[in-house]
Amino acid sequence: MKLVYMDHSATTPVDQEVFNTIKPYYTDVFYNPSSAYSPAQKVRKAVEKAREQVALLINALPEEIIFTSGGTEADNQAIISYAITNMEKGRHIITSAIEHHAVLDSCKYLINNGFECTVIPVNSLGVVEPETLEKAIRPDTILISIMHGNNEIGSIQPIKELAEIARENQIAFHTDAVQTMGKIPLDVKALGINMLSGSSHKFYGPKGTGFLYLKKGTRIGRLLHGGSQERKHRAGTENVPGIVGLGKACELAGERLPEQVERLTKLGKRLTDGILTTIPNTRLTGHPVDRIPGSVSVCFEFVEGESILLMLDQLGIMASSGSACTSGSLDPSHVLLAIGLPAEIAHGSLRLTLGKDSTVEDVDYVLQVLPPIIERLRQMSPLVR
16 A cells, blocks of 8 residues: 655654764763763764754854753743743733644643733734734733744744844744744744744654754743753753754755755645645635645545544555644644634644655645545535535
């Protein structure tokens, strides 16, 4: 049976070059980078090289990169640690209705500990409008966290404009760039942000490794305690293989970015156009143009997304019906509800996300088998009159 992987927003395979680079750090070069002897100091140099590789991809300084266990930890540290460290300035935070739960749940934690949070709406394309953000700002607002690209519908936010509003009001700005890191150009200086979260496994690096960009001069506390690693920002022995792999993945992403953006944009358009022209009563969700390359999100009326996934799986196609972090939930996506879709339509969502190894043949195979699946499910649906 033909196997087609179309869930790259959930995770990606480790690139072979990345894998070859990290293998020695599991076996021969296993030393703790905090140790004083010379073999360990070679490992320390490998960690610092990776820090430089990450910084180069986003136009940051190496000392502005804090390695973490992934995007979730980076989001938690950016939001919780910053808020607690700076609460003498205020206790109000702003975020959006379509954020990843790593951000939303961090805000809930702060609410339970004496903070206030305003969750601002998005428009029907899943985009935060600058005037909406401006209206939500209060004298006691200390932090704004708006994601760069949405993990479900692919919409890219106007981060530069939103961060400018924050800067004019002397408010720190964090963006969750887990879904855009390595997929589109990122320049933290041009964006004008204070903090950015990234995760290795979303762009062909190993799982369990990520980073937080912390602009020089931004005051933040620790989330983890127990050691002086990462310039006292993040305690714990460094995950050297993961960090080295993250660095190599960043290096490769920088080399391949222009070609991959163009190729995945074309493939994504082919897939989107094919679905919309062959399957009636189908809606594209998210911004039609300003979206992550290769990200396709649609809703089919009168069917359930879970049934679609099961039938696709029987034909070798791996996809999702929203965020992989909440795929076990039967509730409709909070992102789709936030853009105004009724719950009954949101339940019929399908997310297909392409990657560096996706081909025209893969896309055409999906376009071949998907229309009959939807037609069959609609024939069985009590919702169709």
